[in-house]
Amino acid sequence: MNSMINDSSSATALRDNADVAEALGRSYSAGFITEIEMTGLPPGLDEGTIRAISAVKHEPEWMTEWRLQAYRHWLTMPKPDWAKLNIDPIDYQAISYYAAPKKQPKSLDEVDPALLETYEKLGVPLHERAALAGVAVDAVFDSVSVGTTFRKQLADAGVLFCSMSEAIREYPEIVQKYLGSVVPTGDNFFAALNSAVFSDGSFVFIPKGVRCPMELSTYFRINAQNTGQFERTLIVAEERAHVSYLEGCTAPKRDENQLHAAVVELVALEGAQIKYSTVQNWYPGDENGVGGIYNFVTKRGDCRGDDSKICWTQVETGSAITWKYPSVVLRGDRSVGEFYSVALTHHFQQADTGTKMIHIGKHTKSKIVSKGISAGRSSNSYRGLVKMEKGAEGARNYTQCDSLLIGKQCGAHTFPYMEVKNPTAIVEHEATTSKISDDQMFYCRARGIPEEDAVSMIVDGFCKQVFRELPMEFAVEAKKLLEVSLEGAVG
Amino acid sequence: MNQPASLPLVASLLDAPLPPSGIAWLDAARQENRAAFAIGGLPDTRVEAWKYTALRGLGQRRFTQGDAAAQTRAVEASTLALPGVSGVRLVFVNGAFRADLSAVDSLPAGLSLQPLSQALRGDVEPLRFALSRHYRDIGDAFAQINAASAGDGVVLRVAAHARIDQPVQLVFVGAEAELAWHVRNVIELGEGAELSLVEQHASRGDAAQLATVVSDIELRDGAQLHHVMLQDAAAGTNLIRRSSLRLHARAQAALHVLELGGALVRHDLRAELIGDGARVHTRGVFMPHGRQHIDTQLAIRHQALDTTSTSHWRGVANDRARGVFRGAIVVAPGADGSDANLTNKNLLLSPSAEIDTKPELEIYADEVQAAHGATVGQLDERSLFYLRSRGIPLAEARALLTAAFCRAVLDDLPNVALREHLSTLLVAQLPA
Numbered sequence: 001m002n003s004m005i006n007d008s009s010s011a012t013a014l015r016d017n018a019d020v021a022e023a024l025g026r027s028y029s030a031g032f033i034t035e036i037e038m039t040g041l042p043p044g045l046d047e048g049t050i051r052a053i054s055a056v057k058h059e060p061e062w063m064t065e066w067r068l069q070a071y072r073h074w075l076t077m078p079k080p081d082w083a084k085l086n087i088d089p090i091d092y093q094a095i096s097y098y099a100a101p102k103k104q105p106k107s108l109d110e111v112d113p114a115l116l117e118t119y120e121k122l123g124v125p126l127h128e129r130a131a132l133a134g135v136a137v138d139a140v141f142d143s144v145s146v147g148t149t150f151r152k153q154l155a156d157a158g159v160l161f162c163s164m165s166e167a168i169r170e171y172p173e174i175v176q177k178y179l180g181s182v183v184p185t186g187d188n189f190f191a192a193l194n195s196a197v198f199s200d201g202s203f204v205f206i207p208k209g210v211r212c213p214m215e216l217s218t219y220f221r222i223n224a225q226n227t228g229q230f231e232r233t234l235i236v237a238e239e240r241a242h243v244s245y246l247e248g249c250t251a252p253k254r255d256e257n258q259l260h261a262a263v264v265e266l267v268a269l270e271g272a273q274i275k276y277s278t279v280q281n282w283y284p285g286d287e288n289g290v291g292g293i294y295n296f297v298t299k300r301g302d303c304r305g306d307d308s309k310i311c312w313t314q315v316e317t318g319s320a321i322t323w324k325y326p327s328v329v330l331r332g333d334r335s336v337g338e339f340y341s342v343a344l345t346h347h348f349q350q351a352d353t354g355t356k357m358i359h360i361g362k363h364t365k366s367k368i369v370s371k372g373i374s375a376g377r378s379s380n381s382y383r384g385l386v387k388m389e390k391g392a393e394g395a396r397n398y399t400q401c402d403s404l405l406i407g408k409q410c411g412a413h414t415f416p417y418m419e420v421k422n423p424t425a426i427v428e429h430e431a432t433t434s435k436i437s438d439d440q441m442f443y444c445r446a447r448g449i450p451e452e453d454a455v456s457m458i459v460d461g462f463c464k465q466v467f468r469e470l471p472m473e474f475a476v477e478a479k480k481l482l483e484v485s486l487e488g489a490v491g
Numbered sequence: 492m493n494q495p496a497s498l499p500l501v502a503s504l505l506d507a508p509l510p511p512s513g514i515a516w517l518d519a520a521r522q523e524n525r526a527a528f529a530i531g532g533l534p535d536t537r538v539e540a541w542k543y544t545a546l547r548g549l550g551q552r553r554f555t556q557g558d559a560a561a562q563t564r565a566v567e568a569s570t571l572a573l574p575g576v577s578g579v580r581l582v583f584v585n586g587a588f589r590a591d592l593s594a595v596d597s598l599p600a601g602l603s604l605q606p607l608s609q610a611l612r613g614d615v616e617p618l619r620f621a622l623s624r625h626y627r628d629i630g631d632a633f634a635q636i637n638a639a640s641a642g643d644g645v646v647l648r649v650a651a652h653a654r655i656d657q658p659v660q661l662v663f664v665g666a667e668a669e670l671a672w673h674v675r676n677v678i679e680l681g682e683g684a685e686l687s688l689v690e691q692h693a694s695r696g697d698a699a700q701l702a703t704v705v706s707d708i709e710l711r712d713g714a715q716l717h718h719v720m721l722q723d724a725a726a727g728t729n730l731i732r733r734s735s736l737r738l739h740a741r742a743q744a745a746l747h748v749l750e751l752g753g754a755l756v757r758h759d760l761r762a763e764l765i766g767d768g769a770r771v772h773t774r775g776v777f778m779p780h781g782r783q784h785i786d787t788q789l790a791i792r793h794q795a796l797d798t799t800s801t802s803h804w805r806g807v808a809n810d811r812a813r814g815v816f817r818g819a820i821v822v823a824p825g826a827d828g829s830d831a832n833l834t835n836k837n838l839l840l841s842p843s844a845e846i847d848t849k850p851e852l853e854i855y856a857d858e859v860q861a862a863h864g865a866t867v868g869q870l871d872e873r874s875l876f877y878l879r880s881r882g883i884p885l886a887e888a889r890a891l892l893t894a895a896f897c898r899a900v901l902d903d904l905p906n907v908a909l910r911e912h913l914s915t916l917l918v919a920q921l922p923a
């Protein structure tokens with residue numbers, strides 16, 4: 001019953017959303033700017049900035065030290081240049097590392113109406129009305145979390161769901177135990193930067209044996225100018241716990257590039273299951289490649305216990321540049337990692353995305369399904385690693401990467417790495433690249449389907465395998481997003 | 492970072508004087524490449540092209556360059572004999588041409604074949620394009636040292652529309668002494684020419700050697716090349732090869748590559764399809780065992796309309812050996828109608844062996860069919876069961892299936908006698 005209401009209400013929200021999009025000539029519908037009083041730090045990055053962020057958030061001493069250590073390490077690291085991306089140099093001193101709405105709400109009722117309106121426009125239910133939607137939401141606006149819904153219901157089930165800042169204050173022992181245990185502070189350039197300056201994010205803890213009673217969701221919004229968003233998410237599922245988590249992202253249209261460098265860590269103990277779904281729709285820049293978000297994200301899951309499972313599903317349509325490789329370390333015996341991805345690039349967007357599956361435990365399994373669609377003058381690369389360590393007895397991997405090209409000036413690339421050190425492991429990789437076939441188009445056109453609709457139908461079919469893995473609400477949104485993003489790709 | 496010149500290998504290679512040529516542009520190119528090698532040194536595993544092949548061990552060794560006794564080293568006739576191949580033959584021992592072992596007396600009409608050391612004394616202008624190249628990339632260290640130091644090699648030309656019926660055999664033997672040698676080959680097939688080529692790498696004795704071989708192969712419009720590369724060097728040989736093919740309009744090349752011997756073996760095999768309708772087919776198998784390291788880097792570039800490439804490669808790694816394969820297909824902007832297909836299947840026979848494979852697609856045109864597949868695993872359980880249920884013991888069933896797995900790459904080799912011989916060599920390489 002609940003799910004039926006849920007579908008219809010989100011469908012309404014989507015219809016409203018779609019109307020806005022239509023009105024704006026079907027372009028980037030989340031590109032508006034919210035006028036709200038902000039406070040923040042001036043641009044610049046040094047140890048003072050990091051101490052200031054830590055102080056604003058009333059963090060304990062160990063946290064400040066942790067950040068500073070990460071910062072000192074970051075200073076020694078070279079910027080990675082191995083990805084197939086052209087990145088204009090980033091001036092890390094020109095970015096403001098902390099921005100927050102001036103009025104900090106004590107409860108959801110005190111949230112600034114302008115903010116609520118923002119999330120309303122984006123179709124994210126934050127308020128009581130949204131109880132119908134049945135999804136618990138943590139909304140992150142620039143650097144801070146502005147509200148988390150359903151706290152009480154979740155607490156009754158024993159689930160901790162709050163912003164990272166709160167978690168550091170209220171559950172320091174859990175945070176201290178797991179933070180940085182999957183993605184160490186010095187893991188890579190952007191993870192180190194994030195560890196130093198992260199401002200907020202979501203924290204989820206599902207205790208032993210608990211099945212989280214509802215979908216958890218975080219909605220990230222970059223609003224302020226000249227800021228970067230550096231959120232950090234930590235999800236811990238104890239023995240036999242289950243959780244499904246959704247993440248959405250948007251940003252206003254601005255002419256300059258903004259930086260988003262997030263870190264997501266997942267920990268699955270014995271028999272636990274985590275499903276992490278993302279619909280990433282940061283502002284991609286305009287059709288001339290001006291503006292847009294630089295999206296440099298480190299996402300990694302650790303199947304620490306036997307029989308655990310982590311599943312990443314992502315729909316990437318936004319961002320000027322995407323650099324993102326959600327990975328799973330399959331440590332526990334019989335643990336399972338899955339990765340389903342649709343990445344669409346248009347105009348001048350560049351994406352270098354994929355996954356890593358590191359098989360350490362016996363009889364571990366992984367499956368990778370990646371669909372890349374490039375249009376305009378964009379460049380879309382799949383980069384993946386499947387590694388079978390010596391002890392990965394009987395481990396199994398299957399990878400499928402398909403690319404679709406729409407237009408003459410785009411690029412679609414596939415760079416899979418396979419490293420196998422165990423003779424009983426099996427690794428399989430398949431990839432194809434082609435354009436939408438003339439036969440398919442002719443078939444649709446002959447039946448009176450306009451060219452653009454035909455393309456969007458075929459693209460939808462191409463991505464079906466991935467959309468199937470998304471929670472219902474997201475699947476509808478994702479399909480819509482693809483249509484809007486492909487606008488103007490044909491003809 | 493690394494101080495290239497301080498590595499013993501780099502220092503020892505830079506010690507040797509450049510071979511004097513008396514040709515201004517050639518001396519300049521040699522100087523330039525040598526200077527680049529002195530600055531860049533050896534690539535480390537952070538260089539993408541060398542990610543899976545570490546040169547740390549090799550970098551610590553010293554080799555004297557060139558062999559003063561090359562003309563007198565004994566080479567048995569059996570080393571050179573190949574079934575299905577007779578007639579024209581060019582033999583190099585430790586990088587130097589051996590007239591006494593070669594057979595170039597009666598060349599068929601349209602074929603011109605001579606060692607580079609002789610060619611440089613004649614009209615050098617046709618060689619200028621190939622030999623004046625400067626290698627600048629960080630991964631090009633061995634091409635640099637080859638360009639600087641190679642004093643000999645093969646210069647082969649087939650005149651337009653000439654069909655050479657007998658296969659031409661090129662043999663490179665590393666013999667006895669611990670040293671480094673370099674060979675540079677320039678091969679050109681004129682318009683509509685046809686040639687069958689057998690390139691053989693063999694060794695005498697187990698002395699540690701470093702050998703570099705760089706080959707440029709140009710196929711003019713409509714030319715056809717069958718090229719077999721048999722690499723069966725001794726366990727002490729470090730062999731670094733680069734073969735670059737350029738195919739003009741409607742040219743066709745079919746390559747069969749067997750990588751069996753050597754210690755550290757690296758082969759960069761590049762094919763550029765620069766003319767409309769050009770086709771390249773590569774088949775290969777690498778079978779490292781013991782502590783061998785065999786790395787094949789295949790790169791195919793589709794740069795013209797309606798070009799085709801197919802590549803089928805197999806790998807079998809045993810003992811503590813490591814097999815590395817990269818198969819990159821690039822379809823350049825505007826190369827519509829390209830059809831590219833690549834597969835790489837691998838078997839791991841031992842718990843200490845390793846296979847690293849990386850098929851790549853880089854596509855910049857949309858009227859394209861491109862696909863690749865790669866697998867690493869074991870023999871098919873069902874096939875094993877089938878054989879065992881018919882009374883064939885497990886070990887034998889395994890051997891049969893593994894042999895069939897490797898032989899598959901030879902299926903379309905037209906020279907039957909040679910195919911049978913190569914097939915026997917493959918099977919001999921398998922564990923008993």
